Amino acid sequence: MKVWKMNGAGNAFAIFDARSTSFVPSADQVRQIAEDLKADQIIALERDVARDVFMRIWNADGSEVSACGNATRCVGKLLLEETGKSQVTIQTEADMLKAFNADNGLITVDMGSPLMGWEDIPLSEKMDVRGVDVKIGPMDNPILSRPAVVSMGNPHAVFFVKDVDDYDIPALGPLVEWHPTFPEGTNVGFAQVIDRNTIRLRVWERGAGLTKACGTGACAALVCAARAKLTARKAKMILDGGELTIDWRESDDRVYMTGPVEMEFETEI
Numbered sequence: 001m002k003v004w005k006m007n008g009a010g011n012a013f014a015i016f017d018a019r020s021t022s023f024v025p026s027a028d029q030v031r032q033i034a035e036d037l038k039a040d041q042i043i044a045l046e047r048d049v050a051r052d053v054f055m056r057i058w059n060a061d062g063s064e065v066s067a068c069g070n071a072t073r074c075v076g077k078l079l080l081e082e083t084g085k086s087q088v089t090i091q092t093e094a095d096m097l098k099a100f101n102a103d104n105g106l107i108t109v110d111m112g113s114p115l116m117g118w119e120d121i122p123l124s125e126k127m128d129v130r131g132v133d134v135k136i137g138p139m140d141n142p143i144l145s146r147p148a149v150v151s152m153g154n155p156h157a158v159f160f161v162k163d164v165d166d167y168d169i170p171a172l173g174p175l176v177e178w179h180p181t182f183p184e185g186t187n188v189g190f191a192q193v194i195d196r197n198t199i200r201l202r203v204w205e206r207g208a209g210l211t212k213a214c215g216t217g218a219c220a221a222l223v224c225a226a227r228a229k230l231t232a233r234k235a236k237m238i239l240d241g242g243e244l245t246i247d248w249r250e251s252d253d254r255v256y257m258t259g260p261v262e263m264e265f266e267t268e269i
């Protein structure tokens, strides 16, 4: 079975080609692979009857999740090159996503629409509920409070801060990740609005910790910023590992993510 180690803006993945052989790792095996290959997520490509591929996603802690934007871009690049098609479709638990080539070697993924926050959607997937009462630190003077909450097929809590470098993210991230407000846990974004078209972002990922970039986190931060009128609907996201451009199109309410993909190595097991 072919295995690729790739990254999207530094967000690192081990991608297993399970289209002709089954690959269903235990949580322990996922943790071991993630440690050995220094991957934030483990990805399995499976045959899909209607789409170019079905993509399964495990976080480094062994938990299986339903969305991973940067990995979708990496898988998109693999399939675009393999098929020669101008657009490929990738099915995940959460959604059917489309990937296509953008300018200067970048890859764009249509990440679908952010989940709107209606009553019947569990709180962890509520859209931009600024009233979410999450307080971290001393009650009378919390270090973090009132995140914007949105789902891109996975839950995100986004704190808008003056300077992301002022926050001890490895200390604060886990306190929000497993806060009782989020029954399935949540990814935690620390977003600093630079101007109406630029956001500096760091993300403590559910089940993976502080990563160099988080694609769904970048989508979540842009959607929340635009809804709060802090930025335009399209912005450059500056992450530790690189830049992503997120465009939440008015015309179809879908979020388009564009960014770099790097092939680190390919091997067989």
Ligand SMILES: N[C@H](CCC[C@H](N)C(=O)O)C(=O)O
Residues within 6 Å of the ligand: 011, 040, 041, 059, 065, 066, 067, 068, 069, 070, 071, 154, 155, 187, 205, 206, 207, 208, 211, 213, 214, 215, 216, 217
């Ligand atoms: N790095 C991924 C996000 C993984 C999300 C995962 N940590 C979760 O539990 O939802 C991305 O580029 O979208």
